[in-house]
Amino acid sequence: MDNLFSIFIMMALVNNFVLAKFLGLCPFFGVSKKLSSAVSMGIAVIVVMFAASVVSWLLFYQLLVPFGITYMRTAIFILVIASLVQILEITIRRTNVNLYNALGIYLPLITTNCAVLGVTFINVDQAFNLAETIVSALGAGVGFTLVLAIMSGIREKLDLADVPKAFKGIPVAFLVAMLLGIAFLAFGGMV
Amino acid sequence: MDNTVLIIVSLTLVGMGCGIAIFLVNRFLPEEDKLLKKTEEISKFLPGMNCGACGYPGCFAYAGEIAKDIDILQTSPCMVLMNDDKKVKALGNALGVDLSSGDKKVAVVHCGGNSEILYEYKGIDTCKAAAQLSSGFKKCPYGCFGFGDCVNVCPENAISIDPEKKIVVIDPDKCIGCGLCTKECPQNLIEIIPAKMPQYLACNYLSKKNIPGRERCPLGCIHCRICVKASENEEVTWNEEKDLPFFDPEKCVPSPAAVEKCPKKVIFERNET
Numbered sequence A: 001m002d003n004l005f006s007i008f009i010m011m012a013l014v015n016n017f018v019l020a021k022f023l024g025l026c027p028f029f030g031v032s033k034k035l036s037s038a039v040s041m042g043i044a045v046i047v048v049m050f051a052a053s054v055v056s057w058l059l060f061y062q063l064l065v066p067f068g069i070t071y072m073r074t075a076i077f078i079l080v081i082a083s084l085v086q087i088l089e090i091t092i093r094r095t096n097v098n099l100y101n102a103l104g105i106y107l108p109l110i111t112t113n114c115a116v117l118g119v120t121f122i123n124v125d126q127a128f129n130l131a132e133t134i135v136s137a138l139g140a141g142v143g144f145t146l147v148l149a150i151m152s153g154i155r156e157k158l159d160l161a162d163v164p165k166a167f168k169g170i171p172v173a174f175l176v177a178m179l180l181g182i183a184f185l186a187f188g189g190m191v
Numbered sequence B: 001m002d003n004t005v006l007i008i009v010s011l012t013l014v015g016m017g018c019g020i021a022i023f024l025v026n027r028f029l030p031e032e033d034k035l036l037k038k039t040e041e042i043s044k045f046l047p048g049m050n051c052g053a054c055g056y057p058g059c060f061a062y063a064g065e066i067a068k069d070i071d072i073l074q075t076s077p078c079m080v081l082m083n084d085d086k087k088v089k090a091l092g093n094a095l096g097v098d099l100s101s102g103d104k105k106v107a108v109v110h111c112g113g114n115s116e117i118l119y120e121y122k123g124i125d126t127c128k129a130a131a132q133l134s135s136g137f138k139k140c141p142y143g144c145f146g147f148g149d150c151v152n153v154c155p156e157n158a159i160s161i162d163p164e165k166k167i168v169v170i171d172p173d174k175c176i177g178c179g180l181c182t183k184e185c186p187q188n189l190i191e192i193i194p195a196k197m198p199q200y201l202a203c204n205y206l207s208k209k210n211i212p213g214r215e216r217c218p219l220g221c222i223h224c225r226i227c228v229k230a231s232e233n234e235e236v237t238w239n240e241e242k243d244l245p246f247f248d249p250e251k252c253v254p255s256p257a258a259v260e261k262c263p264k265k266v267i268f269e270r271n272e273t
Helices: A002-014 A025-030 A035-067 A070-095 A097-103 A107-111 A114-125 A130-160 A170-189 B002-028 B034-043 B059-068 B079-083 B085-095 B127-132 B149-153 B180-184 B226-230 B256-261
Strands: B105-109 B159-161 B168-170 B190-194 B199-201 B236-239 B244-247 B267-269
Touching: A002 A130, A002 A170, A025 A130, A025 A170, A035 A070, A035 A107, A035 A114, A035 A130, A035 B002, A070 A097, A070 A107, A070 A114, A070 B002, A097 B034, A114 A130, A130 A170, B034 B059, B034 B085, B079 B085, B079 B105, B105 B168, B127 B149, B149 B159, B149 B180, B180 B190, B199 B244, B226 B236, B226 B256, B256 B267
Parallel strands: none
Antiparallel strands: B105 B190, B159 B168, B199 B267, B236 B244
């Protein structure tokens, strides 16, 4: 239990995907203009990360390891994630229209999100068992959502602030990202 | 050799597994909501730039409302869509309803510019702020301030500030007639007119609301009614309420005589777009 909790903290804060591992930077700047869409995107990422991690863990230990072809994991994982996102999108679309309106448009974006692929690799690299894999995927997703939400909150305020003309928009967002990165450095010694 | 076969087989198997899984999901889940399907169908015809001029948050939300009630298209129309005859017809075909678009419309600014400056304004540089301070800083209290409140809202960047005249000018080719700018102007100078309108009055001098102590704008309409007299078939009429000439947007008839005879040259000819 202790171990699981520390894995969660490590994935969410210490090794934050965006600010420490530099994964998923595209949505970090692309979908962080509005808080509501950032949170929707974050929740979609959590769901996909969870599903992708479980499936890829099973495939890795049931298929790749027994046959000794672990170096094929990149191709297999990408294949699995892409089709998983597709299945998820169809399922949500057919069963819950409101959820689809909230999440649906972000799901195709996640198909090619390196953060999702990253978490599956980290899980097998660290030789996590299934429970640890689930916790680490959830932690990574929560960390990603947290940073996206913080960033979008700041950017919403920044729109109203009197920013020098040359810095308006993306440049000042980069500066904010830097400061956020420094802030998250403080979690460094925790785990 | 053995390994290569293994790789090919495993990749093929995983790929086939994924494909079959998607197929199964696609096949055995219930049909998607009809409303959602219709919404997506409609949203293909919308401009997709989410300007919000229709009053709904974005084109997709607007499409959703149309899917529920087709009358929304008439009661709060998307000006951009309505400007495009072909698209409206195509949307009508797709929905199985007979739709006809209005004419293409564009925005014009009812100001000729070059009005002299009454006092130097150093306040907040928006038109709305400038309008608050004793009817503006230009000699004409009804003219364009040229700070460009309308420039900021234009989704197509069709509005720019003329450096010589110090007023805004609207590029009729870029203008899509959404009408967002008309709400921004504190002077109510921007009007949406049919694109085939051959001329418009570049002045909004309201003499009936004359401000005591102010001189008349030397460049604007002097209410001489020469344009009305010059027009043979009543192409130009007189708007008694505003005390300005009026060009009927329903008729859109050209009146070259009025354009030529206007002593102040404030009736501008337009090229049809």
